[in-house]
Amino acid sequence: MIRIQRAGERYPGGDRAAGIETRHALSFGPHYDPDNLRFGALLACNEERLAPGAGFDEHPHSHTEIVTWVVEGELTHHDTAGHTTVVRPGDLQRLSSAGGVRHVERNDAGVPLVFVQMWLAPLSPGGEPSYEVVRGIREPYDLPEADARLHVRRPAAGGRVAVPAADFVYVHVVRGTVGLDEELLHPGDAARITDPRGRTLVATTGAEVLIWEMRDWRKALG
Known part of the structure; x- marks a missing residue:
């Protein structure tokens, strides 16, 4: 009915030498737990910390709804659908990767960046990628693609x-x-x-x- 996962129980990841520290709540990449693959539509809830100048080079996604919440600093986003944005605390970013898109996530500011990134499974695969940022979000955010x-x-x-x-x-x-x-x-x-x-x-x-x-x-x- 209720399962508590403490911050220290998350799976460690990232590349500290490259200024990237990640903590995974669910199975992700090399951290595989067959009893912790998803929760509802949620496939990932990653806490990311990027040092100034660090980031994730261009990489692909498909059939995933990616929602990002910036805690501290500024996240620079660029994708192959033509969007380039800076996301700040209080902003909600959503990338619907649909049939396939590539993107870059970087910390181009001079201060550390902390964000939470959540991946959800869509009800239907495929389609065209879409993207939006809601500035200073105050209302609940509906994600009908994942119900x-x-x-x-x-x-x-x-x-x-x-x-x-x-x-x-x-x-x-x-x-x-x-x-x-x-x-x-x-x-x-x-x-x-x-x-x-x-x-x-x-x-x-x-x-x-x-x-x-x-x-x-x-x-x-x-």
Whole structure:
């Protein structure tokens, strides 16, 4: 019903010599766990840290919805569909790789970059790539391609956030601390919930939390 994954339990990755540090919540690349391949539509939730000047050179994606949340610094994005953008804290970036696209992600600023990148499985493969950035997002972000919705919540200390009623709910703490049942979640901690009824997050400090609500993809596919 609830599975807590602490920040220190994430799989380490990246290339420290190149200024890249990654922490994976689910199986990713060489870090394979057959019991941790996905949660609902979520295929990856990676915490990325890039030193100034570091980045991921051009590489391909397909059949994946890629949602990025910048925590600190600035992320420069460029893709082969013709988009070049700088994404900052408070902005939400989505790249729908669809039938195939290549992109570059870099830290071209003079300060460290921290971001959370989440990959979701689309209901249908193929199609044309698409891209958007929502600046200073305040409302829930719907991702119908994956039958999912992302909530960005910033409760003050003592604030309460109802856990959405959904088949799968994934909670990732970006800043601050929040309580869930008897557990206290810190930055980088996550909770996977399959019975959200009546559950509430309670901020014990000012906090920033990403919450995915997802429908069981098997129901969506009918």
